[in-house]
Amino acid sequence: MTNEYAVILVDSTSHALRIEKLLGNQGLTCKLIPVPRHLSSDCGVCVRIQKQDVITAQALVNEHKIVFQSIEVI
Amino acid sequence: MSIEAARIVYAVREVIAASFGAPDPLQVIFGLNITDGLNLALHGLLKPGDHVVTSSMEHNAIMRPLNDLQQQGIAYTRVACQADGTLDPALVEQAIQPNTKLIALNHASNVCGTLLPVREVGRIARQKGLLFLVDTAQSAGAVPINMDTDYIDLLAFTGHKSLYGPMGTGGLVIGGRVDSSTLSTLRQGGTGSRSEREMQPDFCPDRFESGTPNAVGLAGLLAALEWLQEQGVAQIQAHKEVLTQALLEGLGNLAGVIIYGPRDASLQTATVGFNIQGLEPSTVGLRLDEEYNILCRVGLHCAPAAHHTLGTFPDGCVRFGLSAFNTMDDVQQAVAAVRELTKDVR
Numbered sequence: 001m002t003n004e005y006a007v008i009l010v011d012s013t014s015h016a017l018r019i020e021k022l023l024g025n026q027g028l029t030c031k032l033i034p035v036p037r038h039l040s041s042d043c044g045v046c047v048r049i050q051k052q053d054v055i056t057a058q059a060l061v062n063e064h065k066i067v068f069q070s071i072e073v074i
Numbered sequence: 075m076s077i078e079a080a081r082i083v084y085a086v087r088e089v090i091a092a093s094f095g096a097p098d099p100l101q102v103i104f105g106l107n108i109t110d111g112l113n114l115a116l117h118g119l120l121k122p123g124d125h126v127v128t129s130s131m132e133h134n135a136i137m138r139p140l141n142d143l144q145q146q147g148i149a150y151t152r153v154a155c156q157a158d159g160t161l162d163p164a165l166v167e168q169a170i171q172p173n174t175k176l177i178a179l180n181h182a183s184n185v186c187g188t189l190l191p192v193r194e195v196g197r198i199a200r201q202k203g204l205l206f207l208v209d210t211a212q213s214a215g216a217v218p219i220n221m222d223t224d225y226i227d228l229l230a231f232t233g234h235k236s237l238y239g240p241m242g243t244g245g246l247v248i249g250g251r252v253d254s255s256t257l258s259t260l261r262q263g264g265t266g267s268r269s270e271r272e273m274q275p276d277f278c279p280d281r282f283e284s285g286t287p288n289a290v291g292l293a294g295l296l297a298a299l300e301w302l303q304e305q306g307v308a309q310i311q312a313h314k315e316v317l318t319q320a321l322l323e324g325l326g327n328l329a330g331v332i333i334y335g336p337r338d339a340s341l342q343t344a345t346v347g348f349n350i351q352g353l354e355p356s357t358v359g360l361r362l363d364e365e366y367n368i369l370c371r372v373g374l375h376c377a378p379a380a381h382h383t384l385g386t387f388p389d390g391c392v393r394f395g396l397s398a399f400n401t402m403d404d405v406q407q408a409v410a411a412v413r414e415l416t417k418d419v420r
Contacts, residue, residue, distance in 0.1 A: 011267055011268070011275065011277045011280070012100075012265065012266070012267040012275070012277065012279070012280045013077075013080045013084075013266055013267065014080075014083075014084055014087065014099075014100050014279055014280070015100065017080060017081055017084040018084065018099065018100065021084075032077055040270075044266045044267045044269070045077065067277070
């Protein structure tokens with residue numbers, strides 16, 4: 001386990017939920033959290049993942065053609 | 075709390091998409107009900123100069139928006155159905171004009187259950203490069219529907235009929251051939267996304283879902299859909315077909331009873347429209363309720379066009395609707411009650 005995280009920024013809560021379900025089913029640790037203020041003023045949520053999972057998560061999300069804005073290390 | 079609610083709402087999107095063979099759960103748009111979904115499709119898609127082909131068996135959920143749009147320069151052609159509500163797809167093809175953008179069709183009559191040839195009409199729409207909107211109020215959950223193999227581009231659904239969910243759940247599923255960013259929105263507002271902008275987002279479902287959703291109702295719909303999956307649409311359909319055929323034959327054997335629709339359970343849903351000669355539908359409905367504890371719906375069923383087609387305008391008819399929970403005993407009691415009422419006429 002690590003305390004270093006990244007977040008996947010998305011358009012909507014529905015996108016976040018879709019990604020959370022996809023990654024969770026693949027055994028990745030993830031959680032929906034409020035978007036950190038320094039990344040966006042969006043009032044919605046984003047998907048927090050472990051930094052070590054960024055490449056795997058990105059590949060999965062792309063594979064399932066889920067649109068996301070960006071992945072940021074926090 | 076709100077994330078948990080959103081999780082439930084999202085879960086319903088996935089089940090709805092899977093149930094109808096829709097490619098993308100994010101293109102499942104929840105609204106006030108199916109009427110809202112149909113309004114989104116019609117008002118969102120159509121622009122002045124466009125033409126729509128529809129049938130003469132439509133509910134007012136389609137006819138009233140179309141007549142409203144007519145005043146904005148959008149024309150429509152109403153293809154005549156047979157007296158039993160059936161539709162010849164060739165007539166739909168003949169009604170297509172150079173400016174036709176959409177074919178809008180009721181899947182099954184809410185008055186007499188007649189199934190309309192969705193797949194055949196959908197194939198015509200696809201061949202002609204048109205979009206195809208289907209009103210599945212009476213058919214979703216009652217018969218298998220697949221947006222891909224039935225060539226449906228816009229599917230309006232309700233949760234509260236044969237999906238067995240609560241009232242106030244429904245909407246529109248947008249297929250892959252529709253560019254949702256070109257659909258106008260019925261309403262705008264907060265979506266919980268892109269809050270820094272004062273313009274409506276262009277992505278689904280947020281573009282069409284402003285304001286707080288009916289999460290409680292949708293949680294009920296999720297439970298209903300899970301139950302429906304356990305039971306199986308095909309199994310329920312088979313059960314209802316047996317009951318419907320028995321009801322049709324039972325009523326059909328009664329002198330003075332006129333049944334509307336195809337009178338064949340394989341060609342209709344479990345909705346049976348009829349009249350007792352010499353009795354007003356309202357009288358029949360009230361007596362079935364008060365004397366026999368049998369509930370039905372009487373009158374014009376928000377579908378004057380369908381009643382014109384069936385020859386029952388303006389008096390309307392009596393409508394029985396069977397569900398998964400009805401039994402053969404219920405059918406026999408209903409037939410016996412109608413038999414008693416016919417005796418009073420003679």
